[in-house]
Structure formats: structure tokens, C-alpha cells
Amino acid sequence: MASSSNKRHSSESLKMSPEKALKLFDNGGVLIVLNLPIGSVFGIDMKVYQVGDKFLGLKMIPPGLHFIYYSAVSKEGCVAPRTGFFYFFSPQEIVVKKWDSKNEDLNSLAPSGEEKQRIRENLQNLDRNLGAYPYQTLKQWNRLTCNISESLVNQLQPLCGTISSVTQLVPLNYPTKESSEPDSTTDKRFQSLEDKYLPNMKQVPGTEIRFTEIPKYRYPDGCSAAQITMYNMDSTYLLEQLLKHYKNKEDILGELQMAHVCFLIAHVYDAFEHWKNLVQVLCSVDSGLEKHSDILTTFLTLLHYQLKEIPSDFFVDITSEHNFLVNTLQIFFQNVKSSEANEQFKSYVDKFRKNLTTIYKWDFEAIPEDEQPVVVEF
Numbered sequence: 341m342a343s344s345s346n347k348r349h350s351s352e353s354l355k356m357s358p359e360k361a362l363k364l365f366d367n368g369g370v371l372i373v374l375n376l377p378i379g380s381v382f383g384i385d386m387k388v389y390q391v392g393d394k395f396l397g398l399k400m401i402p403p404g405l406h407f408i409y410y411s412a413v414s415k416e417g418c419v420a421p422r423t424g425f426f427y428f429f430s431p432q433e434i435v436v437k438k439w440d441s442k443n444e445d446l447n448s449l450a451p452s453g454e455e456k457q458r459i460r461e462n463l464q465n466l467d468r469n470l471g472a473y474p475y476q477t478l479k480q481w482n483r484l485t486c487n488i489s490e491s492l493v494n495q496l497q498p499l500c501g502t503i504s505s506v507t508q509l510v511p512l513n514y515p516t517k518e519s520s521e522p523d524s525t526t527d528k529r530f531q532s533l534e535d536k537y538l539p540n541m542k543q544v545p546g547t548e549i550r551f552t553e554i555p556k557y558r559y560p561d562g563c564s565a566a567q568i569t570m571y572n573m574d575s576t577y578l579l580e581q582l583l584k585h586y587k588n589k590e591d592i593l594g595e596l597q598m599a600h601v602c603f604l605i606a607h608v609y610d611a612f613e614h615w616k617n618l619v620q621v622l623c624s625v626d627s628g629l630e631k632h633s634d635i636l637t638t639f640l641t642l643l644h645y646q647l648k649e650i651p652s653d654f655f656v657d658i659t660s661e662h663n664f665l666v667n668t669l670q671i672f673f674q675n676v677k678s679s680e681a682n683e684q685f686k687s688y689v690d691k692f693r694k695n696l697t698t699i700y701k702w703d704f705e706a707i708p709e710d711e712q713p714v715v716v717e718f
Contacts, residue, residue, distance in 0.1 A: 356475070361400075365463075368473065369401035369429035371408065372459065372466075373446070375439040381411040381419065383605070385481040387474035396469035402478060403431045405485050405493070407605055412444060420444060421506040422607050426493045426598075434459050445502070483645040484601060487594040487638070491587060496598055499546035505607035507543055549602060551614045552585045552595060554578070554621065575621045576628030582621065592618070593638055600646050616664060619643070623672035626679070633685040640692045647700075669696070670704045 356364075373396060376382060380391040384398060385406055409424025423445065427435065434456045436449040451459065459466070497503070558578045559571035571577055583589045596618045602611035622639050625632060647665075676689045696702050 364400040364402070364473075364475075367403075367431050368399060369403065369431070369433040369435065370399050370459070370463065370470070371397045371401060372434065372436040373397040373439075374437065374449075375441075376410065376446070377412050377414070377439065377441075379413040379417075381413075381422070383409045383424075384473065386477035386605075389471060394469045395471070396466060397437075397471070398473055399463070399467065399470040400473045400475075401429050402473065402475075403429050403433075404482075405488055405490070406481075407601060409606060410446065412439070421504055423502050423504045424606050425502045426488075426497055428490045428493070432460070484604075484649070485597055487590055487642065488597050488601075489588075489591065489594055492591050492594045492598065496550050496552075496595065498549055503549060503602060503606045503608060504547065507547075507610070549608065549611065551599065551611075552582060552592075554617050555581055573624070574626035574628075575624035576626060576632075579621055579625055579628065579632065589635060590638070592622075593635065593642060596622075596639070597642060597646075600649075604649055619665070620668055623668045624675075625672075626675045629676060629679045630681040630685070633681055637685060637688055640689065644692070644695070647696075663702070666702045666704065669693075669702075673704055 371384075373382070376391050376395065378391055378393050378395075382389050382391050382395070384401070389395075405426060405428050407424055407426050409422055411422045412420045414420070429435070434451070436451055436459075437446040438449055439445075440447045463470075555578065558575060559568050560577065563571065579592075582592060586592055586595075596615060599611045599615040599618065602608045603615060622636060625636065629636065673689065673693050676686055679686075693704055697704065
């Protein structure tokens, strides 16, 4: 149990009653972090801290999914790439991590039941060195992760257990001997230099996020040219192939959220690319709009909260002023408008469209440049 001064400090920092703060203190999880270098960046969910000399971790962590991340600082002041992991806390759970300076990572310690009980009883003394979970961001975090199940995290999280913002590479093979053949073109010359000096690299096995692979071909075998064109325009078949990879069909929305969080917080660019690909699949559904309207309705709700976390101009290609999201959603809105989906679904989609137009000033009525008629002057 925390001392009265510590209870008062926790409740004031969280702007809640002492009774509620005490309940959260008693029932919440505890993350003990040992030896993380002073000045390092440490975060949980939507909140980032800078580690001080008395930092020993976090308390009052609500049960459920959390993303814990860190960027250690060296003696020279260099900050390491961001590394993190997803973890589901149980009520009153105590997790202990210790910084390994040799491997530059947080290692998990497995205290015995007696040790955990001793830590729990000693929380009164540790309290001043434990930061309180930022409950002011909990609603925001829950909206971004509500469909991510523990089984999905186990399915997608890297086998190594951590997610890094920098892809870890190892050489697959080393350059061959320099060719004696003369290069006839600039491209060949640069290619030979690449082969000469740069090894062929691959990602370290077990460090990659195991996102569901989206099939390269969007149509079944044996299709005619006309059918291939139809399947490329309508992603219903592709969506249904993807849904076979999940225990529950809603897991595709959980993967969408996990990709978004891995990009937004873990700073993994490949996760953003995967998020874009999933958005394109969901927005290109046509013939299956009514069948999958429940998934698509939830998708729009999740997308609404995801967009709040990303600057609207982030989706614009600076080389062509092409807005990926506007063009993708424009296809979706057109498909819904001309479909035979139920009126309730159509009404929801229309409200979503109007909301985006009001907030971001996006024009979904304009005809894309590549679809505009070509004017030929004689």
C-alpha cells in the first residue's frame, strides 16, 4: 500500500480522486526497469519519457495490451534506434526488465513467486521511483488498439520478441570477383560496382514483423483477361482469401491497427506500407460490400481515429501531389454509392465521407487526372 503522500502525488498527477488512484495502484500492473541509462527515451503507448537517475519503471498499468518502447543513450550521447514490444498485462502483474549493456537491449527477468510478492510488498518504498501510467491517454490508446487480440499479437510479433525501427540485416552472400568484361552502359557500370563492393543483404531471421502476406495475384487461376480486369478492380475475392488466414474475421482489423501502431509509435516504415495495402484491399471491395458491411463499417470507425494521429498531408506524394488516401477512398465511396448495400450502411459511409470533407477539405468528387478525357487540338 502506498503512503498517504505518494497516494496524493499519484492522484494529483492523474487528476483523479485519492480513492480511485489507490484502487488503480493496488490492481494495476507494475513494470520494473533496471539499469536503463540516464537520458534514454522510454515510452508506453502514447506517452514518452526521458529517463532520470531515479527511474525504476511504471506503476498502475491497466490490464490489457500495451506497447513498451525505448531508445537507449550511450556514454557519448548517441541515441539508439527505437525498440519495443507488445505485452498484455494481467491485473497486479509484475514484469521485470533489466538493461543488458553488452547486447544493448532490455532482458526479461523471471522473478519467483516469492520475489514478486516481496516486490509487491515493497512498492511503498519503490513508489517514488515509479512513474504512474498516463491515464489521460488511455482512451486514445484503446481506440487505436481495440481489435488487437493477444493471439493476433502472438501471430504477428517477431519471433525475437521485439520490434525495431531499423531493419536488422546480415549479408546473404559477398561480392564476386570483379568482371573483366568492359561495361558498355552507365547502368551496367554502376551495377558492376554494386556487385563488386556491396554484399547481398537480407533481414535477420526472426526480427521481421510477421504481417499476413497479401497475395500478389488478386484473382483465381484460370481467369480470362476480362475476369482478371474485373478482379483487379474489385478486391472482394482478395479480401476473402485474406480472411482465411485469421481465427476471426475481425482480426484483419486488428492487423490494420497493429500495422498503424508499429508505424506511428515503433517508427517501422514497412508497417506503414502494409497498412496502406490493407486499406487499399478494404476500400476496393465492390461486389462484396453488403456481405462484408459489418467489417467495413468498423474499418471506417478505426480509420477515423487513425487519421487523427497522422498529419493529413502525410499521404500526399510530394513528387506528384497524389494523395493516396483520397484516391483510395474515392473508389470506395463510388462503389458504395452504386451498390445494392443496405441503406443504413450507405448512410454511415456518406456521413464518414462528409466528415472527412469537412475536417480535411478533401474533394472526393473531382475526377482523377489519369481518368480525365484527353483534349486533342488540331
